[in-house]
Amino acid sequence: MNAKKIGFIGLGLIGGSIAKAIRQYYPDYDIIAFDKNKESLALAIQEGTIHTSCSSIDDNFRGCNYIFLCAPVTYNAAYLSQLKDLLDENCILTDVGSVKTSIHEEVIRLGMEANFIGGHPMAGSEKSGFMNSKAHLIENAYYILTPSAKVAEEKVDAYKNFVSSLKALPVILDYHEHDHITGTISHLPHIIASTLVNFVHDTDSKEGMMKALAAGGFKDITRIASSSPVMWQQICLKNSENISQILGEYIEALSHAKDLVDEGNEPALYALFENSKDYRNSMPNGSAGPIKKQFALYCDIIDETGGIATIATILASNNISIKNIGIIHNREFEEGVLRIEFYDEDSANRASVLLQKYRYVIYEV
Numbered sequence: 001m002n003a004k005k006i007g008f009i010g011l012g013l014i015g016g017s018i019a020k021a022i023r024q025y026y027p028d029y030d031i032i033a034f035d036k037n038k039e040s041l042a043l044a045i046q047e048g049t050i051h052t053s054c055s056s057i058d059d060n061f062r063g064c065n066y067i068f069l070c071a072p073v074t075y076n077a078a079y080l081s082q083l084k085d086l087l088d089e090n091c092i093l094t095d096v097g098s099v100k101t102s103i104h105e106e107v108i109r110l111g112m113e114a115n116f117i118g119g120h121p122m123a124g125s126e127k128s129g130f131m132n133s134k135a136h137l138i139e140n141a142y143y144i145l146t147p148s149a150k151v152a153e154e155k156v157d158a159y160k161n162f163v164s165s166l167k168a169l170p171v172i173l174d175y176h177e178h179d180h181i182t183g184t185i186s187h188l189p190h191i192i193a194s195t196l197v198n199f200v201h202d203t204d205s206k207e208g209m210m211k212a213l214a215a216g217g218f219k220d221i222t223r224i225a226s227s228s229p230v231m232w233q234q235i236c237l238k239n240s241e242n243i244s245q246i247l248g249e250y251i252e253a254l255s256h257a258k259d260l261v262d263e264g265n266e267p268a269l270y271a272l273f274e275n276s277k278d279y280r281n282s283m284p285n286g287s288a289g290p291i292k293k294q295f296a297l298y299c300d301i302i303d304e305t306g307g308i309a310t311i312a313t314i315l316a317s318n319n320i321s322i323k324n325i326g327i328i329h330n331r332e333f334e335e336g337v338l339r340i341e342f343y344d345e346d347s348a349n350r351a352s353v354l355l356q357k358y359r360y361v362i363y364e365v
């Protein structure tokens with residue numbers, strides 16, 4: 001296959017991860033990038049992820065087969081006009097933004113539909129920047145494509161195949177539908193997480209007891225409150241209609257929950273938690289989806305020197321690699337447990353069987 005030229009505008013967590021995946025699967029492709037952060041570009045050159053770092057959207061971008069817009073959503077749309085005269089007829093112009101209607105509207109306004117296929121990898125994290133990017137970030141994750149009305153079928157097929165070749169799972173969606181779906185399953189949860197964290201901050205005592213005692217449940221549902229403020233500011237500005245409507249409906253759901261508490265409505269409160277438990281448990285547990293599945297188990301451990309080393313040795317001598325390991329102290333595990341994270345499900349299952357053989361008590365959460 002002919003080596004292709006790929007351009008990136010924005011080389012942070014997502015741009016960097018896609019560039020690294022391309023470098024891994026297509027080592028001979030020419031990758032060029034522009035980012036306002038010069039240090040990221042220097043690091044990407046040094047690591048061999050990109051060949052050319054650009055100080056603006058300049059002539060280097062001519063002749064690209066693909067151009068990925070990977071900056072926060074407002075900037076992606078703002079850069080389209082600078083790209084217009086640099087695109088070949090065959091170039092596939094795409095973005096990775098979390099909101100799609102606004103960029104499609106700008107593409108239509110500028111007459112760039114024949115080149116544009118919107119994109120959105122449903123993978124990421126609360127971390128940002130090139131230094132946190134990873135070649136396998138999009139692996140097994142759904143990758144939504146929103147083709148423009150006037151883009152040729154062959155371009156859509158080529159892009160779908162390219163996404164699959166990077167081990168992501170392409171899904172075609174209408175861009176309006178995309179913004180309603182992500183408004184509900186991604187944008188609303190981020191707003192809930194951030195307002196909840198701020199609520200604790202604002203209502204906590206001077207001594208910060210709430211902060212000190214915040215348990216696993218609070219931390220689980222607020223992890224994403226640590227995400228990039230500029231990215232989420234721009235998502236809220238660009239998907240405001242959907243988010244406002246969805247927030248309105250969600251506030252009604254919260255208000256209904258308050259009514260049940262005020263009434264002391266036993267059956268309805270039970271049903272609230274039973275329904276959520278059943279539906280949450282029915283969600284696929286594969287690695288695809290916005291939150292990558294973590295393959296972790298929890299293990300009781302006596303707090304003594306060498307305790308962790310013994311477990312690490314048992315696992316290592318059975319060729320099971322540990323991704324992360326650490327002691328957790330919270331209300332669920334009063335005595336403190338060891339949390340061990342693995343790279344895949346098979347390793348987690350083998351570790352569980354093995355450690356139980358050595359009489360460790362294992363919790364799979």
Ligand SMILES: NC(=O)C1=CN([C@@H]2O[C@H](COP(=O)(O)OP(=O)(O)OC[C@H]3O[C@@H](n4cnc5c(N)ncnc54)[C@H](O)[C@@H]3O)[C@@H](O)[C@H]2O)C=CC1
Nearest residue numbers: 010011012013014036037071072073097098124125128129
């Ligand atoms: N973080 C996540 O989990 C996900 C983010 N996205 C989308 O991906 C896009 C990028 O997000 P991340 O990579 O997470 O953010 P990031 O903050 O890690 O990367 C953004 C990059 O764009 C650069 N940048 C910012 N403003 C710029 C400008 N005006 N000109 C040139 N470069 C500029 C930054 O220096 C940074 O390197 C956003 O549109 C976001 O909506 C999509 C899926 C997941």
Ligand SMILES: O=C(O)C(=O)Cc1ccc(O)cc1
Nearest residue numbers: 098122123124125126290291
């Ligand atoms: O960290 C997480 O779990 C996320 O939710 C990441 C994420 C953030 C923004 C997106 O548009 C898609 C995925």
